[in-house]
Amino acid sequence: MSQKITRSLVLAPALLTSLFAAPVLADGKLAIKVGRIITMNGPEIVNGVILIENGRITAVGTNLKLPWDAVVIDQPKMVAFPGMVEAHSARGMDRPNENIDVAPFLSVADSIDPVGFYFEDALRWGITTINVQQGPECVIGARGMIVKPVGITIEDMLVKPDGGLKISASPKRGNSPATQQQALRAAFADLRTYLDDIVRDKKQGGDRAKREALFQGRDLEGEKSKGKPMGGSAWKVEGLELIPRGEIDEKQEPLLALVEGRIPAFIYCARPMDVERALEIARTNGFLARTTLVCYTACWKAADSIAAAGVSVVLEGPLVQLERDPITGKEIETFVPKIFADKKIPFALSSTNTTTESLWFQAATAVGLGLPREMALKAATVVPATILGLQKRVGSIEVGKDGNVLLFSGDPLSVTAFVEHVIVEGKPVYDRSKDIRVKALLEGKQPPGTAAADENGKTAPATAAHPHDDTGTVPLDEPEPKKKD
Amino acid sequence: MTFSIHLPVVLALSLASLPAGAQESKEPSNSWNVFADQVFTSDGDVIKNAMVRVQDGKIVAITPGTSAGSSDSSLRASAMTAGMIDLSARIHLGFGSVEQTSEIMPDMRVSDALDLFDEAWMRTAKSGVTTVLANPRDDDVIGGLGIALKTAGKATIAARTLKADAVLRGAIGSQPSSRNHPAFGSPADIFSRRPTTRMGVEWEWRKAMYDAAASRGDKSRVYRGSEHVLEVLDDKLPLCIQAWTTQDIRTAVFLKEEIEREKLGTPKLIIDAAAEAWKEPQLLVRSKAMVVLPPFPLQGRTGEGSFMAAGTAKMLSDLGVPIALSSHGAVAAELFLDRQAGMAMRGGLSFDAALAAVTIAPARMIGVDARVGSIAVGKDADLVLWSGVPFELTSRVVGVLVDGRLVLDPRPPQDSASAK
Numbered sequence: 001m002s003q004k005i006t007r008s009l010v011l012a013p014a015l016l017t018s019l020f021a022a023p024v025l026a027d028g029k030l031a032i033k034v035g036r037i038i039t040m041n042g043p044e045i046v047n048g049v050i051l052i053e054n055g056r057i058t059a060v061g062t063n064l065k066l067p068w069d070a071v072v073i074d075q076p077k078m079v080a081f082p083g084m085v086e087a088h089s090a091r092g093m094d095r096p097n098e099n100i101d102v103a104p105f106l107s108v109a110d111s112i113d114p115v116g117f118y119f120e121d122a123l124r125w126g127i128t129t130i131n132v133q134q135g136p137e138c139v140i141g142a143r144g145m146i147v148k149p150v151g152i153t154i155e156d157m158l159v160k161p162d163g164g165l166k167i168s169a170s171p172k173r174g175n176s177p178a179t180q181q182q183a184l185r186a187a188f189a190d191l192r193t194y195l196d197d198i199v200r201d202k203k204q205g206g207d208r209a210k211r212e213a214l215f216q217g218r219d220l221e222g223e224k225s226k227g228k229p230m231g232g233s234a235w236k237v238e239g240l241e242l243i244p245r246g247e248i249d250e251k252q253e254p255l256l257a258l259v260e261g262r263i264p265a266f267i268y269c270a271r272p273m274d275v276e277r278a279l280e281i282a283r284t285n286g287f288l289a290r291t292t293l294v295c296y297t298a299c300w301k302a303a304d305s306i307a308a309a310g311v312s313v314v315l316e317g318p319l320v321q322l323e324r325d326p327i328t329g330k331e332i333e334t335f336v337p338k339i340f341a342d343k344k345i346p347f348a349l350s351s352t353n354t355t356t357e358s359l360w361f362q363a364a365t366a367v368g369l370g371l372p373r374e375m376a377l378k379a380a381t382v383v384p385a386t387i388l389g390l391q392k393r394v395g396s397i398e399v400g401k402d403g404n405v406l407l408f409s410g411d412p413l414s415v416t417a418f419v420e421h422v423i424v425e426g427k428p429v430y431d432r433s434k435d436i437r438v439k440a441l442l443e444g445k446q447p448p449g450t451a452a453a454d455e456n457g458k459t460a461p462a463t464a465a466h467p468h469d470d471t472g473t474v475p476l477d478e479p480e481p482k483k484k485d
Numbered sequence: 486m487t488f489s490i491h492l493p494v495v496l497a498l499s500l501a502s503l504p505a506g507a508q509e510s511k512e513p514s515n516s517w518n519v520f521a522d523q524v525f526t527s528d529g530d531v532i533k534n535a536m537v538r539v540q541d542g543k544i545v546a547i548t549p550g551t552s553a554g555s556s557d558s559s560l561r562a563s564a565m566t567a568g569m570i571d572l573s574a575r576i577h578l579g580f581g582s583v584e585q586t587s588e589i590m591p592d593m594r595v596s597d598a599l600d601l602f603d604e605a606w607m608r609t610a611k612s613g614v615t616t617v618l619a620n621p622r623d624d625d626v627i628g629g630l631g632i633a634l635k636t637a638g639k640a641t642i643a644a645r646t647l648k649a650d651a652v653l654r655g656a657i658g659s660q661p662s663s664r665n666h667p668a669f670g671s672p673a674d675i676f677s678r679r680p681t682t683r684m685g686v687e688w689e690w691r692k693a694m695y696d697a698a699a700s701r702g703d704k705s706r707v708y709r710g711s712e713h714v715l716e717v718l719d720d721k722l723p724l725c726i727q728a729w730t731t732q733d734i735r736t737a738v739f740l741k742e743e744i745e746r747e748k749l750g751t752p753k754l755i756i757d758a759a760a761e762a763w764k765e766p767q768l769l770v771r772s773k774a775m776v777v778l779p780p781f782p783l784q785g786r787t788g789e790g791s792f793m794a795a796g797t798a799k800m801l802s803d804l805g806v807p808i809a810l811s812s813h814g815a816v817a818a819e820l821f822l823d824r825q826a827g828m829a830m831r832g833g834l835s836f837d838a839a840l841a842a843v844t845i846a847p848a849r850m851i852g853v854d855a856r857v858g859s860i861a862v863g864k865d866a867d868l869v870l871w872s873g874v875p876f877e878l879t880s881r882v883v884g885v886l887v888d889g890r891l892v893l894d895p896r897p898p899q900d901s902a903s904a905k
Binding site: 318320368418441442 | 877
């Protein structure tokens with residue numbers, strides 16, 4: 001961590017001055033006046049105001065009486081939309097795939113890079129809540145974490161510490177589907193054996209669990225000194241109350257939490273055949289109710305199983321599956337979200353990348369392919385918020401929720417509309433007009449540090465920072481690039 | 486493939502015509518009344534609630550202010566544009582079809598190597614692209630003659646051809662020399678030859694041009710295919726050169742300017758894949774070169790290490806440089822031509838300019854605008870029907886006609902069924 005913070009401080013000046021410069025808010029009061037508010041919680045509001053105090057939305061409506069000391073953002077041409085929610089992402093981390101098969105004792109918190117380009121890009125495309133999960137190359141992976149793409153430490157970014165455990169029902173590299181499934185079953189069988197053993201040991205007057213805990217240097221005070229009977233619905237180890245909870249091995253505790261239904265699971269399914277196996281593990285170990293399937297495109301074929309299990313889905317991969325009939329050779333196109341919609345399975349869209357396949361892009365494309373607009377918008381806001389258990393905090397613009405608001409220059413799904421401002425927990429954190437990287441992408445101007453002018457019109461000495469400009473080309477008849485005042 | 490193109494059409498029509506009973510049309514019809522709430526003609530007009538009458542593959546009438554009839558030969562959609570034109574579709578050639586005996590192959594015709602039975606044609610047609618410029622691959626300096634052809638119809642080159650010998654195609658940059666190596670060291674093979682550098686590529690270009698020009702008076706300078714290079718010099722055949730980076734765009738422009746300065750000829754230059762055209766747009770204005778842009782990349786980086794700004798199309802359009810958008814052979818749906826028009830608009834290009842850049846502008850560049858590129862009486866009935874405002878992500882291509890033949894049926898399946 002300390003290394004990351006140091007790094008971020010070095011990078012900070014260039015980035016933060018433009019992207020994360022927040023005006024000082026008196027008592028944290030912010031009023032956003034816009035031409036249109038898409039609340040995702042009831043009808044749209046024309047010429048409305050959103051009032052945010054101390055990070056929470058305190059009023060939404062028209063003709064509100066504003067506190068005299070509120071900072072006002074007045075953008076009558078803009079459209080307010082709730083910050084979008086990414087239900088599952090393996091980005092933003094330094095190496096997202098852990099090698100150990102079963103590693104629930106790890107946490108993505110130790111791998112997230114707060115100044116990573118991904119988080120900056122997420123803000124640019126209007127994603128304000130992200131469930132960071134490890135990649136799918138695992139049997140049971142690390143614990144995820146729900147963050148906002150704002151801040152230079154994990155603590156700043158934190159929205160909810162336990163985003164759930166990542167499990168993969170698809171074979172990790174080197175595994176066959178059979179070995180993968182055996183490894184999954186074995187992980188829970190091991191948990192059970194372990195719990196049986198420590199309970200038996202305790203009953204026989206031993207203190208094995210305690211010695212291990214002390215050896216690992218764990219805290220055994222307070223709540224941790226108390227034992228509790230095993231919760232959950234699938235299987236139980238009698239006498240677990242004899243073991244103080246702090247004594248349970250930290251490598252096993254997250255799995256116990258899963259079996260007791262204390263934390264959610266995100267199970268990755270690359271192919272339809274993985275779905276039943278994912279459901280089996282969740283069912284036999286009692287965490288089906290807290291399971292979300294992360295489904296790659298082809299999994300629509302298992303939609304009936306998913307519907308029967310009553311779980312939600314995060315859709316990954318292309319929205320349309322292209323297949324060739326092996327006999328007739330005919331190409332078959334399947335628009336996947338429609339299938340889930342028809343079977344009434346709650347689904348969230350997800351970004352493949354933050355640029356052309358960001359949430360807004362996926363939602364707009366889904367509408368183009370025939371998904372009702374309201375459903376597409378929900379799949380980027382309300383549904384992922386519910387999947388993450390944050391339905392009371394994010395996903396819509398309503399009183400009591402976090403002040404996460406996007407201001408679009410037009411309709412959020414229009415190809416010509418951009419996220420102009422992002423407000424996260426009441427703080428303006430992104431302003432497109434000051435986004436030097438967008439400027440560089442749009443106009444081809446060099447980012448700061450190269451020969452082209454920076455924001456203040458000052459030219460810095462040219463460096464090789466911009467890879468495309470190492471030819472040292474000089475415009476022939478073109479005047480110097482216009483400098484902004 | 487002929488069948489797989491026509492079969493759905495034949496089926497749909499035979500189903501549709503059965504109830505009428507009397508006529509038994511087994512031939513695919515190419516006469517339709519096509520209705521749309523908005524018809525974007527590409528001639529600067531938007532006609533509301535119009536009907537475009539298609540007869541025998543041609544547009545015979547455009548009637549504003551009419552509502553849809555309900556006959557079997559009527560189609561309708563929210564919006565209609567002319568069929569899109571992709572000057573860099575690259576859907577047609579395998580790697581093995583590159584002629585490798587020489588770097589200068591002006592008399593090769595790509596039409597001899599096209600596989601019209603490739604399903605990519607149908608996929609392209611269904612995406613709303615009705616005309617493409619098929620070019621030789623860019624592994625030679627001068628690869629040969631490109632052909633403008635329709636993406637659907639009878640599977641013969643003759644039936645599909647819009648303009649044979651539409652351009653002379655070549656490339657500048659690292660691609661033509663990439664596999665060549667000097668003749669020493671390794672065992673000699675077909676790639677033991679020049680050029681091995683960008684310099685060598687440029688040398689080949691200039692030699693081809695100078696020799697062709699000299700061949701006017703000195704028959705000893707005639708070389709294989711030099712007559713086509715001469716056509717380029719005499720402005721009878723556009724020159725289409727792939728050049729990604731600003732360095733290669735300069736080379737192309739300087740080549741054209743040198744030819745003019747030395748009075749060798751007055752070539753018409755189309756620069757394909759000109760990703761870095763934004764860097765020195767004045768060069769393009771000055772030399773009156775035309776530009777075909779490759780798909781807009783994710784973070785700016787694209788072919789041959791170039792960087793393409795999202796505002797490139799707008800910048801060039803504002804300066805009056807003729808631009809066309811292209812898919813450059815992309816297979817991902819988000820890089821298709823309809824999406825590219827949207828991405829160009831995202832970079833600031835107006836709707837009208839974006840529409841032109843995928844219809845009438847490319848048609849003019851290769852001189853086929855008398856037949857395609859806009860919705861006008863007398864032109865080919867190449868029409869695209871959209872579910873909403875064209876180029877928006879929330880809209881899609883729902884219907885396509887090529888020469889009046891229905892390639893993609895906009896009618897929902899139950900409609901054609903209920904017509905039974």
